[in-house]
Amino acid sequence: MSVNVLNETGTVLIFFASFFCIKTKHEEECWRYKVAFRLFINNVIMVLAFIHNITTSASLIQSACALSVQFNKTFGVFVICASQSDEKTQKASVLEQLNTLGIHPDYLAVQAFQLNDLTEMCEAKEVSFLFLQLPDNKVRTIKKHLYACRKLRVPYLIYKDGFDVLHPRKVLVPVNFLIEEIEKAQFAAAFGRFCYSEITLLQAKDYGTKAAGNVAKISTILDKFDLTYHIEIGRKDSFKIDSFALHHARKNNYDLLIISASREYGLDDIVFGPKELHLIKKTDLPIMLINPRDDLYVLCD
Numbered sequence: 001m002s003v004n005v006l007n008e009t010g011t012v013l014i015f016f017a018s019f020f021c022i023k024t025k026h027e028e029e030c031w032r033y034k035v036a037f038r039l040f041i042n043n044v045i046m047v048l049a050f051i052h053n054i055t056t057s058a059s060l061i062q063s064a065c066a067l068s069v070q071f072n073k074t075f076g077v078f079v080i081c082a083s084q085s086d087e088k089t090q091k092a093s094v095l096e097q098l099n100t101l102g103i104h105p106d107y108l109a110v111q112a113f114q115l116n117d118l119t120e121m122c123e124a125k126e127v128s129f130l131f132l133q134l135p136d137n138k139v140r141t142i143k144k145h146l147y148a149c150r151k152l153r154v155p156y157l158i159y160k161d162g163f164d165v166l167h168p169r170k171v172l173v174p175v176n177f178l179i180e181e182i183e184k185a186q187f188a189a190a191f192g193r194f195c196y197s198e199i200t201l202l203q204a205k206d207y208g209t210k211a212a213g214n215v216a217k218i219s220t221i222l223d224k225f226d227l228t229y230h231i232e233i234g235r236k237d238s239f240k241i242d243s244f245a246l247h248h249a250r251k252n253n254y255d256l257l258i259i260s261a262s263r264e265y266g267l268d269d270i271v272f273g274p275k276e277l278h279l280i281k282k283t284d285l286p287i288m289l290i291n292p293r294d295d296l297y298v299l300c301d
Contacts, residue, residue: 063166064131076107119151130156174245176238177210180292185221192227199229204241
């Protein structure tokens, strides 16, 4: 990674840490926002394409490779094979496919792998952004992949084979009343800065002011980098804004939707699946997911 990118990212980190020291109306507590973007500083440098079937993954690989160039990061490809005995043969097929696409990753692995080890592998390989191929669109398959991603500390995009190559010209960011929504700011800003994306903040239509407050805080970050963005008020409240955002994105030709994954799975989520499962099931455009993290907010000393 270049020194300039590191220096710029350090500025973002310092700004976040100072900006999100907030005093509440009812208590003298100060919260410091510990952003996941600090991972970009700590040598977390790879955009990784995680592949089940190399023959149907061309769009995913091209999208991930292009994003790695725009973000000035290394590019890796990890391909699952059925057994260790298949690794050598499968690797030859993978190399042939990559050569056909004219792509030469900085890192390539072809091996037998358990999906439950995904988080550990991403941390070991210093992954900063994950493209995860979805083998099919069955609810059971989506649920399995979402469960494997629950502990990821980096953004991830569950990618269907039918998606076009990602060109993030227009990015839609729905914003509800939850405090973790503010974390979307760093990633929206990254797309604006490095991909020159046009960003739209879609504010939930709530009676309260928390969603509006989150939009204001995200806007402050975007303003710091003089980014072009728009603010719109959605037709749904915080509980339904993500579903409305998908409809809005389709109707208005957005290229990417950024949402927060469910903080915890309740009984309904366990039985019927979390909100993101249903969105992924019916989406025909890429959705980037960000996991809420337990260590984002800590009491100041």
